[in-house]
Amino acid sequence: MTRIAVIAGQGALAPAVIAALDAPLVYALDGFAPDGVDAAPFRLERLVPFLDSLLDRDVSRVVFAGAIRRPRLDPELFDNRTAQLVPRIMMAMQAGDDGALRAVLDVFGEHGLEVVSVADVAPDLIPGEGVLAGEPSAADRRDAERAALILATLGPLDVGQGAVVAQGQCLAIETLPGTAAMLDFAARHVGLRPNPNGARGVFFKAPKPGQDMRIDLPTLGPDSVTQAAAAGLGGIAWAAGGVILLDRDESIRRAQSAGLFLWAMPPA
Structure with a gap:
């Protein structure tokens, strides 16, 4: 049975999306979990291992919900595979936040995870x-x-x-x-x-x-x-x-x- 994961950002959107889904897995960038949401933390410096863990838990779809701020990165925390993505993401960031977000979404897709919209999972919103x-x-x-x-x-x-x-x-x-x-x-x-x-x-x-x-x-x-x-x-x-x-x-x-x-x- 495949599952859906919510990447919860700050604000009221994440709780609304979570409430509209049937027992989703919920994660948030370390230090940026929305108030009142029990979210497992992850770090961008270990993005690839995080994606592997989603696949290990039979996650096939991911929805981003809420405001996500750009975190400060610690170079010492990068694993080898995630470190290889840094030049690509840094180049995308030169096109603004939209470019950086698209690059991150592409990485999810390349690892076999479908990023879906709020409209796909909670159309009443x-x-x-x-x-x-x-x-x-x-x-x-x-x-x-x-x-x-x-x-x-x-x-x-x-x-x-x-x-x-x-x-x-x-x-x-x-x-x-x-x-x-x-x-x-x-x-x-x-x-x-x-x-x-x-x-x-x-x-x-x-x-x-x-x-x-x-x-x-x-x-x-x-x-x-x-x-x-x-x-x-x-x-x-x-x-x-x-x-x-x-x-x-x-x-x-x-x-x-x-x-x-x-x-x-x-x-x-």
Whole structure:
């Protein structure tokens, strides 16, 4: 009987994915296990022996769930086989984090392990097209489309997966500090909207163009709704089929309570 393993990253996604599976094996990079998750640790310096151990336990599929930060590597801990991969991964890292992740996924595949997406194992976490709460106005829809265009244009630069647009003006773009920092920045510059009585603005989220959909999908949840409300925005829009929504019922409840819309937009 084949098994599935979860590589658990930080945040609320890993527990949600684990709950959707039938007794998966759970692992995490040493020192980066998510709170409340019992995960066996492993180190990148011994990646190949770790992959061997998965095969020994009849694992055939692996899903990455949650934020994974780049750990500090200890050269003295590398085994001979993993050390041979270092030049290849270092070269991939020159193309950014996406390149490094693709290189690691390739290594999993070369060892006979299929890396699957969250959509494959927990499809209920990824909403299809439709409005889940409230109703975006025509101006909101234009702002969401403008934000989608901005992210699509910036995609090749590997900058981020979110943007805030109000009345056609870009107030903030998600960068390395993350979503909360972007929304805080937007809140502090809400006065830049051309018409104080016009559309309040939209927080938009989408995968980067050409992104490997097996890993690092953008994620929203109840905290995203609370942060968007605190930023004075009118709602949240995202690319349907490409964004994870955690705790859907609570996200909808908070949006309704705050008067925000939630909209899974059709693909461009």
